[in-house]
Amino acid sequence: MEMKVHILKKTLACLTAAGLLFSLAACGGQQAQEAAVPAEAENQILVKTEKPAMGELTQSTNYIGTVEPDRLVEVMPKMGGTVNGVFVEVGDTVTAGQPLMSFDTTDLQVSLAAQKASVEVARAAVMSAQAQVDQSLGSTFDLNLAQLESSVQQAKNAYASARQSLRDYDDNNDTAASKLLNQRNDLRDSVAHLNNLIEQAQTDRNRLDKNDADYDHKLQALNENIERLTKEVTAAETQLSMLNSNVNDDDLDATLRNLRTSSRNAQLAYDSAQTIYELTKNDVRNDALKVANASLGQAAASYDAQVKAYEAQAHQLTFASVTSPIDGIVEAVNITENQTIGNGTIMFTVTNKADLVATFFVSEDAAKTMNLGDPITVENGRNTYQAAVAEIGTMVDANGLFKIKATLAEGANLMSGVSVKITASTAKAQGLLIPQGAIYYDAGQGYVYAYENGKAVRHDITVGVSNNDYAEVIEGIDANTDLITTWNPNLRDGAEVSLSSNAGGASSETANTSSSDSSSEAASSEAASEEAPAESSTQEDAAQ
Structure with a gap:
């Protein structure tokens, strides 16, 4: 069954035909015959044409992402003990190497002194044995x-x-x-x-x-x-x-x-x-x-053995003061003074907000089309920010998706953890492009009409990447094809057609187009193609 895409044009044509019939019915027999159009003119199919354009096509998809700092470090101690002092609060700006807290080292100092005495005893024993x-x-x-x-x-x-x-x-x-x-x-x-x-x-x-x-x-x-x-x-x-x-x-x-x-x-x-x-x-x-x-x-x-034990205890003392590993902002403080903690306790969370990243998840097909440095758009409310793909995950998660990180441009005023709308390119093509309105579908097979020697000739085509406006044609026509871009209910393969007085005929300039899919999941070109027949009617319906 042949299907049409341009519903608006079809509707206008139907309204025009209905008006004409109403006018004829209003006139008497003699007057109707005088006002009637000749049969040849009534059945004439006027079409406009244009030649396919070489260009680049981008298909974009919307995702929901989360803003995160480029670096987030959870600070844990290398020793356990009693907290002697906490030197920062949430929101403080810190530099790498700045002390965050310290442990009480009284017991460790006593143990170190005892171990030092053991070293001296062992040294004396060596001297005696040498003698x-x-x-x-x-x-x-x-x-x-x-x-x-x-x-x-x-x-x-x-x-x-x-x-x-x-x-x-x-x-x-x-x-x-x-x-x-x-x-x-x-x-x-x-x-x-x-x-x-x-x-x-x-x-x-x-x-x-x-x-x-x-x-x-x-x-x-x-x-x-x-x-x-x-x-x-x-x-x-x-x-x-x-x-x-x-x-x-x-x-x-x-x-x-x-x-x-x-x-x-x-x-x-x-x-x-x-x-x-x-x-x-x-x-x-x-x-x-x-x-x-x-x-x-x-x-x-x-x-x-005694020397090594002493050195180990002395080295342990260096862990008594915990410093920030990076420049950043203290996001969380999880300890208090005089608290006893173990060496696996997360004491602080420090983030580096100099570089913010937007994290989102895509399908395998979408991940394969992305490259490092690809531009993306990040929206939060009425504000729009630019970003670039910085990391493409290679390990699938439990939902079958891959993690993508994009670095936001400098100056992005966003808070950590907020949700944002992300628009990313998920398919790209560079080749022969035609308008979506010129494509028809018959049982899933895409085709177009070409103007050839006064007739409309059907050409089956293979459609590649597409968006709401254009589609890539992989095979079936070439850049010299006079593509019929107008819709008519009587348009058939082999039907005689006439060029409209303002028909294009000439090839359009090279196209460079992109569009954004409104869904939160990746939209494939096949899915975009299947939307047209759902909203259009068949030529048979229009003829009736």
Whole structure:
């Protein structure tokens, strides 16, 4: 069914036809025939034409938005405690870094002093441990070692002197018994010496490093040495046992017995001094150094922990005074003096009203058409302000909409939180434009009439972006088409038409048009197109 858009023109045409019929009825038969218009003139369709124009088309949509400051900061403390003072009130203008409030720091100061004392105690422990290490490595140990070396030398000299005295007596008192006793004493000395060598070899074996590349070779050599020395000790002890069975100490005189006792005692003293010296020089020194270093490590770790604890508490003191993070106006104060609060409490709200923004929400299609910097209009009552798109949200909300922020021009006198009417461009096109009144629709298919060789020729078209006045034509006609812009109830595809004496015919200048949709939601070009058939009548109705 073919439908018309220009209802006003159709109505005027109907009124004209009705007037003509009324005039004819009022005249008599002869007079009516004389006044009648020839049939050809009565059925003549007069049309006006114009050529499509190249231009830019903008479709705008109205939204409800909210005015907000560009920056809104909720100030929260980094520590909890008792409020010592509040320095601002609602409405005060503040600068970044200006104190807003402070906490009571009495308890924190006491705790910090105690922690500082703990640091000093830990420092003293480190110094003491270091002294132990120095003692293990320094002059005190060397002095002790020198004293032990002196003791060993003295014992050695005493032993040599006792043996020499015994030999001198034996030389002067050469008896069979004394010779046997000398042999027995020599064997005893030999056994003692061999046993000392065995103990030293066993110690060396226990100290072998298993990670040493030559470990197996050294271990085998020590085992062989221990085995050899053990055999020598066994042989010497066997021989000593035989001598003991042949020697009787009672056969010796008192002087010889005393000399031999002195020699044995001197030997024992020498062996003891040598053992003490070796242990001190090797194991004792190493063990003492290990213990001292371990103590130093523990003391240093404790000191580091105490220092970090002190620094943390000292840093906590810097949170006791809370300052404004931005330049702005205090919008809310939520605390009072002497109030105890936690570190998650919102104490102040500070806004920067130097730049106000209008926030509104649009559909996905509308968001895709917007660009940063696009101009928008903000209305509040009778006042109108200009703004520019500053932020286009990329995350859909629970209602399927996207958040848009527009920065208002400087000087906008608006209060935070007020609702405003926002007019924003939601569709744009640049191409071939024609008047909305020239478009007809048949079952959703748009078409126009073109003047071609005295006839009206139908052209189906694809309509793009449109507003209340113009529509973009994507395909179906071109810039040279003589577009029929007048409405007539008898206009059909192929109908003969005549150009009106004041028909346009020439192409209009390039158009640059925009319109605003009055709804609060985005209006698509399709929706705008569907409004025309709802308000128009069909050509068939007009013909009847």
